[in-house]
Amino acid sequence: SYELTQPPSVSVSPGQTARITCSGDALPKKYAYWFQQKSGQAPVLVIYEDNKRPSGIPERFSGSSSGTMATLTISGAQVDDESDYYCYSTDSSGNLRVFGGGTKLTVL
């Protein structure tokens, strides 16, 4: 099996920078993806292929990856960014896809 590890929770004040990490052994060779899920709603892709932002996602969302850790950064976090965030990637074979356990971001 393969696992991606995220912190259960991150808390910042409005306007601060929030960083959510995701660690996995295959991340040096495999892309990381990040999804935002607000309560009761379907997930939304916010970062793909480590650091690309889909159309319509605010510029304050950015991604990076170094070694076995990928990071989602929200610069100038807003109250509306309060959500669960999940990283996603594949194992070294590319056949097994997994989500991280999710991180609850609190902005207050």
Add this chain to the structure above:
Amino acid sequence: EVQLVESGGGLVRPGGSLRLSCAASGFTFTNAWMTWVRQAPGKGLEWVGLIKTKTDGETTDYAAPVKGRFTISRDDSQNTLYLEMNSLKTEDSAVYYCSGNVLAYMDVWGEGTTVTVSS
């Protein structure tokens, strides 16, 4: 409008079967890898499996907990994705989402359909 709409969820007894559907519109379905993801009540997202395009061999991959019990298929003529679930267990109870690679990987999602496995 790009859209995915799941259907087919419901209450089923342990050991039973259910088939979920995901109707796609607003994009070229034949060109999209499609994925099923589930979320048990109060839990995180869990990848279930995916199916590639016909061009890529229409191959499938599955998560270990569902391999051998679930089957993903697609009907490109109907722009529809399916998830056939057999030998259902109580731990399969979840909201099931379908997702498609339209402009980016898993950038389009449906609203989900709820499956409850209970006696």
